[in-house]
Amino acid sequence: MSKVNTVLGAIPTEELGVVAIHEHIGYGMPGSELDTKWWKTPERQYEETVPKLRQFHEYGGGTFVDATGICNGRDVDYYKSLSAKTGVHIVACTGFVGGDTALAHFARASVEYLTRQFVHEITVGIGDTGARAGIIKVGVSRGGRMTDLDKRIYRAAARAALATGVPIMTHLAIDAENAIAIFAEEGLPLDRVLFGHVDDGVNFDKTRDTWIAEQGGRIGFDTFGYETELEDPPFWARPRKERLDHFLRFIGQHLDKALASADANCSPLGWPGVKGHTVNYIFEDLFPDLRAAGVDEATITKLFVDNPAEFLSIRN
Numbered sequence: 001m002s003k004v005n006t007v008l009g010a011i012p013t014e015e016l017g018v019v020a021i022h023e024h025i026g027y028g029m030p031g032s033e034l035d036t037k038w039w040k041t042p043e044r045q046y047e048e049t050v051p052k053l054r055q056f057h058e059y060g061g062g063t064f065v066d067a068t069g070i071c072n073g074r075d076v077d078y079y080k081s082l083s084a085k086t087g088v089h090i091v092a093c094t095g096f097v098g099g100d101t102a103l104a105h106f107a108r109a110s111v112e113y114l115t116r117q118f119v120h121e122i123t124v125g126i127g128d129t130g131a132r133a134g135i136i137k138v139g140v141s142r143g144g145r146m147t148d149l150d151k152r153i154y155r156a157a158a159r160a161a162l163a164t165g166v167p168i169m170t171h172l173a174i175d176a177e178n179a180i181a182i183f184a185e186e187g188l189p190l191d192r193v194l195f196g197h198v199d200d201g202v203n204f205d206k207t208r209d210t211w212i213a214e215q216g217g218r219i220g221f222d223t224f225g226y227e228t229e230l231e232d233p234p235f236w237a238r239p240r241k242e243r244l245d246h247f248l249r250f251i252g253q254h255l256d257k258a259l260a261s262a263d264a265n266c267s268p269l270g271w272p273g274v275k276g277h278t279v280n281y282i283f284e285d286l287f288p289d290l291r292a293a294g295v296d297e298a299t300i301t302k303l304f305v306d307n308p309a310e311f312l313s314i315r316n
């Protein structure tokens with residue numbers, strides 16, 4: 001029986017249910033916790049987060065994958081209490097959102113050091129929480145090209161994925177040639193990698209989603225809801241219909257490789273966040289949009305239950 005590490009322990013893959021594959025309990029750049037302008041009390045974070053997770057559970061949401069890497073406000077004891085209180089399975093990650101979010105201590109680390117860190121968080125636990133990471137986060141730093149540190153992190157992630165069987169998710173799928181070369185050198189099958197953010201408004205035209213899928217990679221349309229139609233859209237917003245059409249075109253060709261999510265923050269750290277955007281966009285907006293476009297229930301189940309279950313399962 002295959003399993004997935006959640007913050008409350010490993011569970012059988014069949015229990016994941018509907019999965020939000022790329023979300024955040026809270027996300028902030030390293031150091032934001034020291035900024036009094038943005039600092040939030042634990043009570044306020046809890047108050048902002050619990051209703052969203054409860055609503056997610058009520059809609060039929062099963063599992064929330066937190067894509068917040070080391071140094072970005074990841075707080076696993078807090079996640080454990082949120083999961084216990086709301087009944088939502090929470091999968092925490094090891095790894096870094098990108099090299100430019102790694103603090104100096106890690107920024108100078110070798111591939112071997114980073115590999116040990118990731119493997120420890122997956123097999124022993126994160127800090128002293130006893131909770132094991134269920135996925136490894138990596139990413140491309142700002143600038144659009146992988147830095148040397150990004151490459152060390154990708155290589156360490158590949159080694160940790162091979163050693164432990166957990167998958168990898170990426171922040172951005174630009175410069176994928178370099179990423180795929182590293183995974184190939186390390187012998188990691190590309191179906192263990194979810195290349196994320198292929199749908200965002202800044203990078204979609206530089207992202208070779210079909211090419212990556214043809215080589216076996218999984219593709220994340222995971223910024224649903226960041227729309228130019230919002231009152232105060234973020235710089236990575238995109239017209240709602242344009243994103244949906246892109247997704248529909250992709251699943252018409254590569255349904256097996258597609259995953260989707262909203263990349264929302266339950267309680268943003270160190271920035272105002274995008275007002276009103278939550279993980280529940282999946283149920284409140286995306287599912288209705290898909291149905292209106294003629295997508296059937298079996299396809300929705302494939303995208304939000306079967307594909308994530310196959311991807312998240314620890315592979316021995």
Ligand SMILES: [Zn+2]
Nearest residue numbers: 022023067263
């Ligand atoms: Zn994210």
